[in-house]
Amino acid sequence: MSFREITSLTNETVKAVRALxxxxxxxxxxxxxxxxxxxxxxxLDQGRTPKTLLVGxxxxxxxxxxxxxxxxxxxxxxxxxxxxxILEKISRRENPQTVLAVFEQQYTxxxxxxxxxxxxxxxxxxxxxxxNLGTIIRTADAAGCGGVILIGDCVDPFSVEAxxxxxxxxxxVKIVRTSVAEFRAWRQTWPGSVVGTRLDATTxxxxxxxxRPSLILMGNEQAGLTDAxxxxxxxxxxxxxxxxADSLNLAIATGIMVxxxxxxx
Numbered sequence: 001m002s003f004r005e006i007t008s009l010t011n012e013t014v015k016a017v018r019a020l021x022x023x024x025x026x027x028x029x030x031x032x033x034x035x036x037x038x039x040x041x042x043x044l045d046q047g048r049t050p051k052t053l054l055v056g057x058x059x060x061x062x063x064x065x066x067x068x069x070x071x072x073x074x075x076x077x078x079x080x081x082x083x084x085x086i087l088e089k090i091s092r093r094e095n096p097q098t099v100l101a102v103f104e105q106q107y108t109x110x111x112x113x114x115x116x117x118x119x120x121x122x123x124x125x126x127x128x129x130x131x132n133l134g135t136i137i138r139t140a141d142a143a144g145c146g147g148v149i150l151i152g153d154c155v156d157p158f159s160v161e162a163x164x165x166x167x168x169x170x171x172x173v174k175i176v177r178t179s180v181a182e183f184r185a186w187r188q189t190w191p192g193s194v195v196g197t198r199l200d201a202t203t204x205x206x207x208x209x210x211x212r213p214s215l216i217l218m219g220n221e222q223a224g225l226t227d228a229x230x231x232x233x234x235x236x237x238x239x240x241x242x243x244x245a246d247s248l249n250l251a252i253a254t255g256i257m258v259x260x261x262x263x264x265x
Contacts, residue, residue, distance in 0.1 A: 003073070005081040009089055013080065017052065017102055018090045023156050030105050032158035033090070034170075036097040040068050042168030043103060049075040050101035056087050059098040068099070092160075105158050108147065108174040110186055115213045118146025120261045122254060123183065125151045125229050126220040133157055134165020135251035136218075137173050141166075143258045146213070147174030151183045151229070184232050190215055196225050196233035197257060199247065205237040205260055214261040221250045 006014060019025040020033040031051065034040065040050065041064050053072045059065065069079055087096040115121065122140050127133050133148075133155050140148050148157075155162065157175050166173075178186070187194060192213040197205070217233055219225030230236050239248060239256055248256075 002078045003081075004078075006086065007083050009085060011086075013052075014082070014086055014090065017054065017100070018092075020102065021092065021160055023159065026105070026156060026158055031102050032105055032163060033160055034101050034103055034163055035091055035099075035160075037062065037064050037068070037099045039163075039168045039171075040064070040099060040101050043101070043171045044068060044071055046171040048103060048106070048171050050077050050103055052077060052102040053079045054082050054087070054090070054100040054102075055079065056096075056098035057081055057083055065099060068101075072101075106175070108176050110149070110176050110178045110182060113147065113174070113176065115146070115191055115215075118144060119212045120144070120214045120216060120258055121146045121149065122258060123149040123151055123215060123217045124154060124219075124254075125180075125217070125225060126223075127154045127218075127250065128221055129250070130155050130159045130161035131165045132221065132249070132251045134162040134167075134170070136254045137162075137166045137175070138169040139251065139255045139258060141169035141173045143255075143262050145173070145258060145262075147176060149176040149178060149183065151178055152180050180228060184228070187215070187232050193235070194233045195257070195261070196230050196236040197238065197253060198225055198230055198236045199238060201236040201238040203235060203237045205239050205257060208235050208237050210261055212261075216254065216257045216261055218250060218254050218257070 020031060026032055050072045053068055072079055122145055137148050163170050193210040194215045196217040239253055
């Protein structure tokens, strides 16, 4: 257990935490940065405690902050009191949160998933935008999905931008990383429907008859679902475009599909 104060912007711990903005550093350390007391509260509710809790000198007393401090120390973590300029440097924001935390990343192995534990799951192929990914994780949590499966070369779900967009749901949703080959082999054992979305599909998403648990497969923001993974689906559907726009944002399209698949729950 430890509790200390840092005031120097060149402190090595400050540099190490700030470096978590870089994917290489996150992959090397297995750590990631979360900002704000709400995020930290979500983590604590899921049994996740910070490795390092950074508290600004101007942070106001709060019951949740007291809980975060107590649970961090009880788990062998470290509490560091820092200045406002340090918070700005770490968060790369002019108006940073007064409480930041470093957590261990947590991935779930593909083979350990229990499809029947949730009515719907989401799989994403080569998603590129961290904001989209974070929003999808948040939406999956809100809709009661079992988890989010990342296929191929996807953006890092533990990037600062993605974590911010999850609004804390990164701690509540199972996140899986897998290759296309591994996913296609595993998909053969899926007990319900596997449904993909394609602009060239002929079936309206509302007309598809889905068996639960449903696995919603979404493609890359620019190219959409590849032919290889579209072929692995039981059905491919489309969301009609009624105006001039020829496509929807990936996170919005995923939200439509997820709620369609869980309609009636």
